[in-house]
Amino acid sequence: MKAADYTLYLVTDSTMLPEGKTLISQLAEGLKNGVTIVQLREKDTDAKTFVALALEAKKLCDHYNVPLIINDRVDIALAIDASGIHVGQDDIPIPMVRKLVGPEKIVGWSVGKVEEVDQLAEWGPGMINYIGVGTVFDTQTKKDSKKIPMGPEGVSRILTRLQEKKCDWIKTVAIGGLHPDNISRVVYQSQSLDGKRSIDGISLVSDIMASDDAGQSTRILREILAEKSHHFFEGGAADKNTANIKENVQKLSPLIHHITNRVHQNFGANVALAIGCSPIMSEVAAEFEDLCKIPHSVLLLNTGTVADVGILIHAVKTYNSQKRPIVLDPVGFSASSARLILNKKVLSAGQFACIKGNTGEIMGVSGLGGAMKGVDSSGDDSLETRIEATQLVAFKYRTVAVCTGEIDIVVDGTASLKRPLQSGVGVSSADLSYELIKSENVPLFGRITASGCSLGTVIAGFVCAANDESIFTAVVQAVTLYKLAGTRANATCKGSGSFLVDLIDNLYLAAE
């Protein structure tokens, strides 16, 4: 048998078959159209039926020269001479499994925690061949699962640990809640921090097993997996000339859909108008689809005072599905545990063109730990630490990350939108290029409310006038324009009240 190919790993489930289909007929369609490895998982089937099914499945898999893995039942795997066995954390311990099946069979293990990687590193080569990494998202298949979905960020943490522990013999498949609408992003966002490892494949159940046309469903999945880059945003920039972004903002007048905190609503709408955009404030889920289909619309998602996480996630999915850009401002990221949970859920829900925050927020999102006093940053982190945190955020979410403060930092984490299976993108978090945007010290920025939130508004307008290959340039231009307007306002104002007014005036003048 050739070395196993993990690209499209089908797990069976006979409880979800559509009428007129059998497990074997679905399997046959899958294999014919590009499934590369199969796991037979029959949780509620008696041994006799399981063996009969396994024998049939093996015949089919052998025909396509595809490995057949048996879930849980070492005895059945041996009885039918399957290619391998897959066990979970609560099943027979791995060393015993390996002893039972011998050195040649494939042994797979379900992994959700970095400590489990430490364990498999300790065992060394020859024990486990691949791991199923998950649960990535909520799933219908494991309804009683108590596991909290790890998101692509969690998958990346596992990949990073595999690299740190030099587990180069281990292959990986992501599993849990994977469907045609999120696979491309999961592959794009799942990377070890050194950039040398992505997942080897994706594993799924329902999109093939429950499909009325399992062959067609498999072909669609293979097409998605074959793409070399992740294009998630069809931009307004007709050409790739990034010098024209500012003009494009005037020309296209993007509609900036704000889901933002109550403090920012009025100020944000005025800033949008000042730079030549149109604002709309809406938290009505029923109209998101219409809004994102308006030409040149963009979503600014600010979690400052928003209560219903379901609405935020719906907005993210809707804008992503229409390839419209989203700018995320995870306000007060870790100011309370409730905010932390909400922000993390939003972060794992989609692909963001830009993630912008103050220093405390970006430190928090990076995992380095951010100091917050409510929604304000309260740490005294060095520029080097801030750059490292911004690079981590950009890398983890494959986005353009902005960290504000006296010096603003913009990092490009999109790494040319490259989206390889098997190998990594080749660029580490610390390699990511960045720009610093400096000005004289303007403490008044911190004496008006929602100045950071309104920078989000300007970034959203500029991103919308770019495309997914020029987001970085668009964001740098937006942050530079905002800094300039603030510096000019600082020179003319009498205090914080007129600073706010002068800031809007100078945004209006500079955007022209």
Ligand SMILES: Nc1ncnc2c1ncn2[C@@H]1O[C@H](COP(=O)(O)OP(=O)(O)OP(=O)(O)O)[C@@H](O)[C@H]1O
């Ligand atoms: N001392 C400073 N000198 C110059 N510019 C500053 C200074 N402090 C903040 N800024 C600018 O102010 C804007 C907001 O940054 P800040 O880090 O205060 O955001 P924030 O805390 O998210 O704001 P808010 O929560 O009030 O919306 C950015 O454009 C940043 O460049």
Ligand SMILES: Cc1ncsc1CCO
């Ligand atoms: C003051 C405040 N509280 C929640 S959001 C917000 C706006 C500044 O981030």
Ligand SMILES: [Mg+2]
């Ligand atoms: Mg803020």
